Amino acid sequence: MKCPVCIKENLTSRVYGGLGQMTSAYYPPFWDEDGKHHEHDANRRTSHYVCSLNHQWQEVTSGSCWCGWTGGKKKVIIKPDMEGEVWMIDGLYLLA
Ligand SMILES: [Zn+2]
Ligand SMILES: [Zn+2]
Numbered sequence: 001m002k003c004p005v006c007i008k009e010n011l012t013s014r015v016y017g018g019l020g021q022m023t024s025a026y027y028p029p030f031w032d033e034d035g036k037h038h039e040h041d042a043n044r045r046t047s048h049y050v051c052s053l054n055h056q057w058q059e060v061t062s063g064s065c066w067c068g069w070t071g072g073k074k075k076v077i078i079k080p081d082m083e084g085e086v087w088m089i090d091g092l093y094l095l096a
Contacts, residue, residue, distance in 0.1 A: 003051035017049035027063075039063065042071035 022045040029039040041063030062071030
């Protein structure tokens, strides 16, 4: 994992963190009409990261399944209270 701000600005840094929270609803697995097993775990895990240049962001992920189901996109939010642009890297939405 690299800091998304540092990637954008062409800087190098170390990333610390992974402090996280996770929702804990229960989403039981199921078998579809073809008898195939699915696990659609929509719990969202929020992890907080900071880089050595003090950029901060959060990453929100949830489960995914072989069928292509994902509980939601990864979202990365840059935390310093700068107003402004929304940008995207590799399918991640970034608020800077
Ligand atoms: Zn950074
Ligand atoms: Zn599935």
